[in-house]
Amino acid sequence: MKKLLLIIPYFIISEATAQEIVNYQSASAVPEDKMNIIKTNVTGYAFRNINLSYERSINRWFAVNVGFGTVTEGRVPFMNAFLDDADEKKFQNLRIKATNFTVEPRFYIGEGYGKGFYFAPYYRYSKVSTNTFDFTYDYNAFGTTIPIPLKGLGDANGNSGGLMIGAQFFLNKQHNFVLDFWIAGAHYGSGKGDFSLTSDIVLTPEMQAQLKKEIENLDVPFVDYTVETNANGARIKVDGPWAGFRSGFSLGYRF
Secondary structure, three states: OHHHHHHHHHHHHHHHHHHHHHHHHHHOOOOOOOOEEEEEEHHHHHHOEEEEEEEEEOOOOEEEEEEEEEEEEEOOOOHHHOOOHHHHHOOOOOOEEEEEEEEEEEEEOOOOOOOEEEEEEEEEEEEEEEOOEEEEEEEEEOOEEEEEEEEEEEEEEEEEEEEEEEEEEEOOOOOOEEEEEEEEEEEEEEEEEEEEEEOOOOOOHHHHHHHHHHHHOOOOOOOOEEEEEEOOEEEEEEEEEEEEEEEEEEEEEEO
16 A cells, blocks of 8 residues: 555656656747748749848747848840830840848748748838940931930839738758748839930930830830930939739748
8 A cells, every 4th residue: 555655656746747748849849949040032043033031030920031132134034025026126235133122020820930821011122223235226217217326224223012921841850941932922112213325326306206205115014204315315214113023932041
């Protein structure tokens, strides 16, 4: 009987200890001591976008992600989607480069501390600039077509806000390696830009009128712009909506 009385407390203590271990493992399923993640969006490199972001968990359900990206100089992606073949040939050597900066508060609805589904309202600043490119327009006079060469240069920037829906996963038991899936994100705002076209030929009022009409007829979608011409060429001012879409996969390290 005495042995039984001695054994019972042993089992009670063992059970309590085992329960504490289970509770500890459950509570530490997402370690709270790893609050930082460095990531890069690997799908962005297909579009020359070199990027890096840093995420900091504030508590289980809330984090802040800050990202920076730069697009190296190259051809305009999908330019043939909004310009016909004839107009696209006028911009054969046009190249652009871009930078962007994004601040993204994240609200996790999964396990938290950087894991699970999240939604993220965000702010993005973007800037796009061009190289010095060639542009030629055909001046028609007295039944004759005269090509007029011009040199173009300019930049534009935009401020926009949007919403991202995504999911983030840990790839190993130590929760060091991270996969961040940007399911879908879109932003909208306003942008301003200033582009110039300069000619070595002094343009007559008739030449200016034809140049203005040709630029306006390019009809670039989703961009509002006005055209002013003078004897030296033209100036294009962009002032209107600024929109974009985000999606992809990021790989990161958690520490």
